[in-house]
Amino acid sequence: MEKGIKAKNGKASLLDVVRHLIRKGVGLPTLPATAQKVVAATQDPDCTPAQLEAIVRQDPALAARIIKMVNSSFFAGMKEIHTLPEAFMRLGFARVKDLALAVGIKNAYKGVQGHLRKELEYLWKNAVASGTACREIAQACGHANPEESFLAGLVHDIGSAFIIQVLHGLGKKDPTIASLPENTLKELLAALHPTVGAEMLESWHFPATICHAVRHHHAPENAGQEDHLAWLLFAGDLIVRKLGLDGAPPQEDISLATHPSFQTLKLTDLEIGKLLVDLEEKAREIDAALG
Numbered sequence: 001m002e003k004g005i006k007a008k009n010g011k012a013s014l015l016d017v018v019r020h021l022i023r024k025g026v027g028l029p030t031l032p033a034t035a036q037k038v039v040a041a042t043q044d045p046d047c048t049p050a051q052l053e054a055i056v057r058q059d060p061a062l063a064a065r066i067i068k069m070v071n072s073s074f075f076a077g078m079k080e081i082h083t084l085p086e087a088f089m090r091l092g093f094a095r096v097k098d099l100a101l102a103v104g105i106k107n108a109y110k111g112v113q114g115h116l117r118k119e120l121e122y123l124w125k126n127a128v129a130s131g132t133a134c135r136e137i138a139q140a141c142g143h144a145n146p147e148e149s150f151l152a153g154l155v156h157d158i159g160s161a162f163i164i165q166v167l168h169g170l171g172k173k174d175p176t177i178a179s180l181p182e183n184t185l186k187e188l189l190a191a192l193h194p195t196v197g198a199e200m201l202e203s204w205h206f207p208a209t210i211c212h213a214v215r216h217h218h219a220p221e222n223a224g225q226e227d228h229l230a231w232l233l234f235a236g237d238l239i240v241r242k243l244g245l246d247g248a249p250p251q252e253d254i255s256l257a258t259h260p261s262f263q264t265l266k267l268t269d270l271e272i273g274k275l276l277v278d279l280e281e282k283a284r285e286i287d288a289a290l291g
């Protein structure tokens with residue numbers, strides 16, 4: 001354990017320790033090879049259902065989880081399916097791509113016990129809701145690729161998931177960290193997660209546009225004038241919070257139309273209204289399959 005961790009200024013020193021561990025100590029986590037291939041395939045506009053199916057087949061556990069999800073409660077009452085081609089047929093290529101991505105990424109949200117586990121579960125729910133919101137916003141505004149936007153939304157807070165895992169590891173040796181006050185945890189995550197997330201995704205060879213947008217998703221004005229993806233992530237977060245799609249109480253007072261993110265994306269009041277209605281339905285559907 002580093003000396004600074006017990007310093008009076010606990011927050012600053014803990015920030016340094018976590019940053020140091022991520023950079024030098026524990027290193028960044030790896031993404032399984034199949035998940036990396038799924039990411040590459042889903043971002044390739046020329047990828048065919050047969051090619052994606054071939055990749056998923058290489059990982060029987062991934063294939064089994066996709067089939068299990070297709071048989072989830074949302075599709076209850078329909079004939080149970082047992083094969084990937086049946087999954088493609090029932091859901092369509094676009095939805096299978098979303099499922100394959102989500103199953104691949106979900107591993108990054110595991111491995112923690114105790115109160116931090118709740119935080120990870122919330123982050124996963126938020127990731128799925130954000131991916132769905134970002135895809136719908138991209139479709140509505142026409143400034144961003146819906147596939148890329150779904151993936152960006154899914155991983156935009158992945159840095160927080162990893163920091164929680166690091167803290168969980170530290171907490172096993174240090175009771176101060178194991179009982180970290182909630183506001184300190186929140187401040188730590190806020191300070192580090194965009195950079196840590198971007199570095200993780202770079203190490204996983206994610207598209208540079210997604211890494212850049214994740215790095216700037218809390219300050220999209222720093223991402224560059226033409227970077228609609230960073231603004232879109234911000235807009236996705238607002239919409240998720242307004243509707244409470246992540247399971248938190250809805251923040252109905254959030255005004256979308258006047259917010260810089262929606263103005264940058266040039267969405268009209270009418271388009272935003274339609275988006276809100278469509279999203280509630282879609283989010284319920286995807287949450288039932290992935291939650």
Ligand SMILES: [Fe+2]
Pocket residue numbers: 156157193217218
């Ligand atoms: Fe964030």
